[in-house]
């Protein structure tokens with residue numbers, strides 16, 4: 188009986204909210220993970236939402252590995268931690284909802300974080316012991332759990348933590364699933380480049396490269412580095428620098444090596460490894476403060492351990508790719524700001540855009556309510 192009243196009251200409330208919001212137009216610039224996640228979160232309220240995207244195949248969301256490091260993050264205070272904590276809470280809920288649109292979408296767990304450095308391992312141990320509720324399991328080098336890993340990485344004394352609440356969401360499947368969800372919610376993507384954002388008579392005018400103008404009540408800039416081109420940086424004093432991330436796929440033909448014997452999500456001495464099948468493994472990523480990928484940094488993806496196994500060599504690269512991330516200068520990542528009434532910036536996602544997407548979308552949705 189109580190449940191029935193609760194459902195009726197909740198539905199009536201949500202319908203009232205939707206009636207209030209459905210005439211409000213929101214334009215989201217950029218259809219990477221951040222633009223799509225904002226659209227998905229805001230769709231709950233019934234706004235009239237459109238995304239404008241110039242060419243999403245080249246964006247950094249498509250280059251990402253999709254590893255979610257929430258609980259494994261050692262700095263347990265400040266905004267960055269709060270965003271990680273919130274996203275770690277929200278991701279399982281989002282996955283539950285999004286699986287209705289694509290049953291292939293999964294949050295794969297756990298995450299193995301290993302090191303060959305004894306001092307680092309001691310820090311991991313202290314950290315794991317300090318947070319007993321976070322399901323951080325310490326694994327010493329002689330643990331049976333490491334036997335397959337040690338076979339693949341012979342000669343490297345690896346040990347570390349298993350974080351049972353962290354893991355990975357395949358970014359390609361995630362982006363596809365969000366597209367399906369947004370389509371069902373009637374949120375359209377306009378294929379165009381925004382070249383100017385201007386307020387005229389209480390309305391935002393977004394000028395497209397074609398010369399067309401789109402009008403809106405609210406604008407959310409989710410276009411990473413290029414958001415700088417659309418805001419007056421003299422007034423807002425925002426600086427973003429490009430950080431290239433390169434990743435590679437390794438293919439081997441050795442009989443005695445089977446990448447599927449490794450954990451599905453592995454971080455060794457700071458590099459992420461994702462087995463794809465018996466013979467293929469992804470390794471990423473580099474951090475290059477530049478606009479163009481540099482061959483020199485690819486070496487980092489081979490030199491993260493002292494004793495290199497035979498298969499870990501450049502000749503075995505079967506695929507390589509990169510993405511350009513944006514990192515704020517002089518302030519922490521990401522940038523979540525109201526620039527003017529009705530103009531919100533959600534950009535500067537450096538390393539953890541996939542991880543932080545739900546928490547940042549929740550921030551934007553609360554912020555938007557202040558503008559209405």
Ligand SMILES: Cc1cc2nc3c(=O)[nH]c(=O)nc-3n(C[C@H](O)[C@H](O)[C@H](O)COP(=O)(O)OP(=O)(O)OC[C@H]3O[C@@H](n4cnc5c(N)ncnc54)[C@H](O)[C@@H]3O)c2cc1C
Pocket residue numbers: 216217218219220221222239240241242243244245246247248249250251252253254255379380381382409410411413414431432433434471472473509510511512534535536537538539540541542543
């Ligand atoms: C190799 C690599 C590995 C990574 N691994 C991980 C990981 O494991 N876990 C994790 O959480 N994060 C990871 N990241 C980081 C993550 O990819 C980014 O933080 C995230 O993708 C940022 O998303 P975004 O939507 O802000 O930017 P983007 O995905 O770059 O999207 C911005 C969009 O805006 C569009 N745009 C720009 N200007 C305009 C304009 N004027 N008009 C219209 N459209 C415009 C662009 O075309 C683009 O599609 C990785 C990144 C790389 C490169």
